[in-house]
Amino acid sequence: MCGISGFTFEDLALVKRMCDVLWHRGPDDEGYYVDAGISLGNRRLAIIDLKTGRQPIYNEDGSIVVVHDGEIYNFMSLRAELEDHGHDFHTNSDTEVIVHAYEEWGDDFMRKFNGMFAFALWDANRRRLLLARDPCGIKPLYYTILKDGSLIFASEIKAILQHEEIRREVDREAFHYYVNLRFTPREKTMFKGIKRLLPGHYLVMENGSIKIRKFWDIIPSPQHYSESYLIKKIRDVLKRAIRRHLISDVPLGVYLSGGIDSSTIVAFASEMTDEPLKTFTMGFGEPTDELEDARFIADYFGTDHKELVVSTDLLKDYPQMIWHADMPKRNLYPYYIAKEVG
Template sequence: MCGIVGIFDTSGKRIIDRALLVRMNETQHHRGPDAGGYHVEAGIGLGHRRLAIVDPSSGQQPLFNEDGSVVVTFNGMIYNFKELMTELTSFGHVFRTRCDTEVIVHAWEQWGAACVTHFRGMFAFGLWDRNRQTLFVARDRLGIKPLFYGLLPDGQFVFGSELKSLLAVSSLPRAIDPCAVEDYFAYGYIPEPRTIFKAVHKLQPGHTITLSPGDAIPHQRKYWDVPFRLAAPQPQAEMEAELIERLRETVSVHLVTDVALGGFLSGGVDSSAIVAMMAQLTNTPVTTCSIGFSDLAYDESHYAAQVAAQFQTQHTTETVNKDDYGLIDTLANLYDEPYADSSAIPTYRVCQLARQRVKVALSGDGGDENFAGYRRYKYAMAEQRVRSLLPTGLRKPVFGFLGKHYPKADWAPRVLRAKTTFEALAQDAVEGYFHGVSILPDQVRKQLFSKPFRQDLQGYQAIEVMRGHAAQAPTEDPLSLLQYLDLKTYLPGDILTKVDRASMAHALEVRVPLLDHTFVEWVSSLPSSLKLNGNEGKYIFKKSLEATLTDDILYRKKMGFSIPLATWFRGPLREVISETLLGPLLADTGIFDMQFLNKMVEQHLAGRRDYSTPLWALLMFASFLRNVLKESSSDVAILSSELA
């Protein structure tokens, strides 16, 4: 795993500022502490920080083809590189290393832009072909590896693995994108392709960019999508057997490395399945790591210990104190833009623990999106069944009225908290799902934002992100549509972002076998009834693993990587919340209605409402302003004028 940067002159062949390239690259030293390298010629500069995983003795980057006309800077891992080397050698290509990076330059020579369709792995890279005068930038199919880019006012195109590498460019405009702020307070992260800054974008998963001198704008192309094409019917037992074989194969592929390798083990279904396959495929005990919590309500480390004992792994658990909130500013510097998933704290800790023992770790991320494991799928499908029973003309006014007037009762038993359900039933499937995943409902966001900021939005609403993906969805199946939306938004924007930044902060490579694109394609072809069966999510995944894992691992209630936010904000962080959220830092931005924000804080601290999630989002937004923009309270007022 590595860090990459690049500068390309779209207007000609001006001399690239090497010192600037070095500054950009060194902001990402943590991503690749083993080595660094540069290539600079007229009109193009590429930089690289290396975390040596395969062929550590060679494979330094930027890396060239035989005659030096093609050069690449690459972050990721091409798992089928040995097969590609054999194929490309048969076409006459000559390899100087046994590193996966080298297949990229030769694959480009052989297949051009179609080279990405031959790669099996996680990747983000920038490649320069001097003969074709072409810069080619690509990101893997699921968005496992990040890629940020922007076009500077002087016509230079810049890109990097993290947003901080672009922020090293002083001429990069810092104007905040108001639509990104709206997205953030709806989703808790900023979905692709936006970033918090107007001038910077994320390359979307499964997309490439092609640029040549004279191009005014980058040419983007989508080369892959999740197919969701139903396979021919076959007996369930056969599908279960095939699932295990495919799982074993994808885990096997992800074990290729020349350094110490282990696995994350939470005790949940996904990580336990990965560790089980690792144990079957290796001759030595698997190294596993897990995080426990001193607050037993959030702790599931005993389940991880149970799986570790079953497969005789070399297991380590580190207990996180329930008041482990000292990472707030650290997280802001890691993510470079507002990011509100509080599970980033235990994720950071487990990566920190794993790096003490291994350089590569396998993770179970992707299982919930593939097999419909989130509880929200169950609720959404139940709501959809109700929608199908009532005509829209009756459903919207009846449930709309109930949703509007039913009290918001956070304090009441769940069965009495029906307001959110009524609101969702008044909407269509996409609206209802968006409403269910939003950390702040539409009406609350409107109250939170100031009137001038709402005018800056010009009618934009965060649901447009999901609407756009739904319009391109390759399926009409209701459950598959929701999975598709998560694969396009929550997975790359939240889950994979969290894992990439937390792992790279510790120079740890994390691999995600359940997101191997061949595995994802096959799983998407399974009937949705085998993913969510009644109230049981991951149905076929669990059934196929019954001979491998015990029922108390497979069928226990899902816990997730939670932390006690509500308790923190009413206890040790009480003063921090009041001083940070009600002080000048947020007020001077002009974004927020401070009267409503004061009401939110007061109601939460008094225990009348649970605003823990939006308060955490606000705290992380404030930390972004303080740590990433490094503005004083008087300077932050400039932001409000930049929003227009």
């Protein structure tokens, strides 16, 4: 997880304040790019290429720059393809494929990515800003338009609120949706005027105008398959997805509840790692805790298991947990367990 922020004007102090608010998303490093008409910032949590992957990252002549939150899982194959087309790479980071892919394939380059991502790319020659978000919306990205037409964006709303012009005003329609549906649909947030870039979409700001386009969608194709075929297909897809998520230059872990979802992840992941998989479970010292179920799974697959039993009053930590969430959220406990065992 990293944090990105920026806007279409020059202000180093503001972009630093925005990144300071995102420190928890990337405590390992920070980086900035500021020029006439653009400011970009990044807080980095180093996962891949710990030595040379510092952001922002540029193309060969420095005319294209990107800040990125996420991971491009197929970056090695894309890198090989781009090198065959004559592109020179200067890092081992997955982020660098973004700038070269944009050079090579234009705005459709996101279609080639298999990953979870939110990034901001600045094309200095065209004075063009491009924001993009992964097809499933795993990585967050919010933006708003200021009175003068400038655009400001960030991984979290609290960073956008660092601009003094932006009012902390509730969007009543979004609030109505949340009370009735328990979520806010489409691009709406609980903050009036602040929108989220939808999953599978990219935004381009060029010559003072903004265009938003969809680059990915699910195309239904109803067909009849046997049960055995579907079981094998789901198993293969899960294995590929879990294997991709295990790509890292730092240790990884799994939140294990003992339920079918997390247990399936542990089952497959434990087959793909040389060292015992690290697993974590949270309980409250109550009969309904899932500690015993999780312990059974951890023992069965031989994981390096840690249990966190919360004996304090969680309500005391709720203000900070809500601050991290930005929007109403049904389950804040993953934040708590990450805080305690991190």
